[in-house]
Amino acid sequence: MRLRTTLRLTAGQIADVREHLFREDHDEHAAILLVGSRVRPGRTTLLARELHLLSDDEFPPGEHGYRQIAPQVLARLGNRAFTERLGLISLHSHPGADRDVCLSGDDLAGHRRVFGHLLDIVGGRPVGGLALGQRAADGEIWLKPEVISRLEKLEVVGERMESFGARPAGQLGRAGGRYDRQIQLFGTKGQRLLGGLRVAVVGLGGGGSLLVEQLAHLGVGEIIAVDFDTVAEHNLSRIVGATARDARRHTKKVQVSRRLVRRIDPSVRFTTVDGDVVDADVAAQLTDVDWILLASDTHSSRLVVNAIAQAYLIPTVQIGAKVDGRADGTIEQIYCAVRPVLAPEGCLYCAGVIDQQALQRETATEEERVAQDYLGGDSGVVDPSVITLNAVGAAGAMNVLLLSAVGLGQSGLGAHQLHTPADGAWLKLQVERDPACLWCSAASHSRFARGDDASLPVRRSDARRPHARPWRFRPAWGRLRRPRGGPSPAK
Numbered sequence: 022m023r024l025r026t027t028l029r030l031t032a033g034q035i036a037d038v039r040e041h042l043f044r045e046d047h048d049e050h051a052a053i054l055l056v057g058s059r060v061r062p063g064r065t066t067l068l069a070r071e072l073h074l075l076s077d078d079e080f081p082p083g084e085h086g087y088r089q090i091a092p093q094v095l096a097r098l099g100n101r102a103f104t105e106r107l108g109l110i111s112l113h114s115h116p117g118a119d120r121d122v123c124l125s126g127d128d129l130a131g132h133r134r135v136f137g138h139l140l141d142i143v144g145g146r147p148v149g150g151l152a153l154g155q156r157a158a159d160g161e162i163w164l165k166p167e168v169i170s171r172l173e174k175l176e177v178v179g180e181r182m183e184s185f186g187a188r189p190a191g192q193l194g195r196a197g198g199r200y201d202r203q204i205q206l207f208g209t210k211g212q213r214l215l216g217g218l219r220v221a222v223v224g225l226g227g228g229g230s231l232l233v234e235q236l237a238h239l240g241v242g243e244i245i246a247v248d249f250d251t252v253a254e255h256n257l258s259r260i261v262g263a264t265a266r267d268a269r270r271h272t273k274k275v276q277v278s279r280r281l282v283r284r285i286d287p288s289v290r291f292t293t294v295d296g297d298v299v300d301a302d303v304a305a306q307l308t309d310v311d312w313i314l315l316a317s318d319t320h321s322s323r324l325v326v327n328a329i330a331q332a333y334l335i336p337t338v339q340i341g342a343k344v345d346g347r348a349d350g351t352i353e354q355i356y357c358a359v360r361p362v363l364a365p366e367g368c369l370y371c372a373g374v375i376d377q378q379a380l381q382r383e384t385a386t387e388e389e390r391v392a393q394d395y396l397g398g399d400s401g402v403v404d405p406s407v408i409t410l411n412a413v414g415a416a417g418a419m420n421v422l423l424l425s426a427v428g429l430g431q432s433g434l435g436a437h438q439l440h441t442p443a444d445g446a447w448l449k450l451q452v453e454r455d456p457a458c459l460w461c462s463a464a465s466h467s468r469f470a471r472g473d474d475a476s477l478p479v480r481r482s483d484a485r486r487p488h489a490r491p492w493r494f495r496p497a498w499g500r501l502r503r504p505r506g507g508p509s510p511a512k
Contacts, residue, residue: 032179118154224317227259340414359417
């Protein structure tokens with residue numbers, strides 16, 4: 022079986038790496054990443070959690086003339102990796118290299134001398150060594166002494182995504198006539214990048230169905246559609262592709278979306294997930310996608326998807342629309358929200374859009390709902406919703422995905438945006454990161470970039486809504502709201 026290994030960093034981390042490694046002195050410089058991981062048969066994704074930039078004293082010339090990381094540095098950071106349950110990846114520059122780089126024989130010999138021992142220090146977590154050019158990376162990853170993988174690619178998550186390996190990809194031909202107008206904007210390479218994406222859409226109501234429709238028209242490679250609900254009559258004004266017959270037959274929303282995609286472009290792979298993202302088995306299917314688009318209106322789904330985005334460094338956009346009313350029944354304001362989560366920036370918990378009381382209501386049993394009268398005696402409340410409001414959010418989310426994925430994103434693309442259609446105003450919101458956030462912070466207790474070691478806030482029963490007794494957040498509320506932990510790691 023071919024082993025495929027990817028290293029994923031944030032935009033901030035790669036900027037710091039490039040500034041440190043590629044200096045005007047044209048000498049070699051080094052850094053160490055402590056990484057979480059997602060390990061599946063044949064494929065490993067390493068997730069950069071901590072970046073440690075090494076001084077020249079920590080990366081001195083070796084006895085054979087080339088530079089080596091000082092043993093005491095490997096011991097110190099190896100012990101930290103063991104304590105934090107992380108892998109360790111060393112990085113060093115090849116001065117003058119840009120789009121083409123290769124590990125040298127000295128690099129590989131150094132790996133053979135050190136990595137077996139380093140695997141013992143970190144407790145069997147992945148260890149590796151990478152040589153970097155400005156836009157190229159070659160590496161060797163040791164999963165076990167007898168299981169060694171060559172780095173397939175390095176991915177950068179941020180407002181402008183990057184992906185590169187040891188050398189440039191081969192020449193690309195045209196991607197097909199149906200995409201010619203798109204190619205005029207972002208080129209054949211951009212279209213091929215879209216064709217390689219696996220995008221999950223969580224929630225297939227008014228907003229989610231529009232997201233699926235646009236993804237199919239753009240020509241993404243695969244859509245993973247997640248929803249447990251069926252079509253009702255009140256959905257027909259908003260769900261793209263739904264018919265009166267679907268409402269009568271209570272057709273699953275995932276099946277309506279599948280039918281829609283087949284009509285638009287049968288070559289797009291479509292995977293249905295008939296379930297709730299708060300269930301562990303459903304959430305697990307989102308940990309290996311390239312993007313998540315969240316169009317569900319529950320706070321529990323926001324919490325779970327935000328946790329996945331931070332733990333696995335998966336770019337995400339949450340959309341929603343809200344109508345604020347007055348006591349007399351008149352409308353005070355209408356909002357449309359587009360909230361990118363480009364880890365670690367844009368955390369939905371830090372943004373204050375995951376409400377504790379709403380989570381408690383959503384995770385209550387039916388008996389608890391009645392006893393506490395959460396909905397004022399009306400369990401059939403349907404919030405106001407209009408397809409034009411859904412369309413604003415869907416278009417905003419798709420532009421974030423599109424421009425970031427094809428490399429056209431600029432600074433500010435990842436800001437949360439709030440639109441008030443009544444006056445046509447757009448407001449950009451800067452999310453302030455809580456230094457103790459359980460999901461996105463660098464504090465020792467956080468789930469950020471921990472991959473499979475992250476404890477996700479999911480329901481672990483095989484039961485399903487609406488009669489399942491759900492999981493509980495309540496024992497962790499104090500820790501979730503204002504977590505306390507050890508000191509943040511030094512850069």
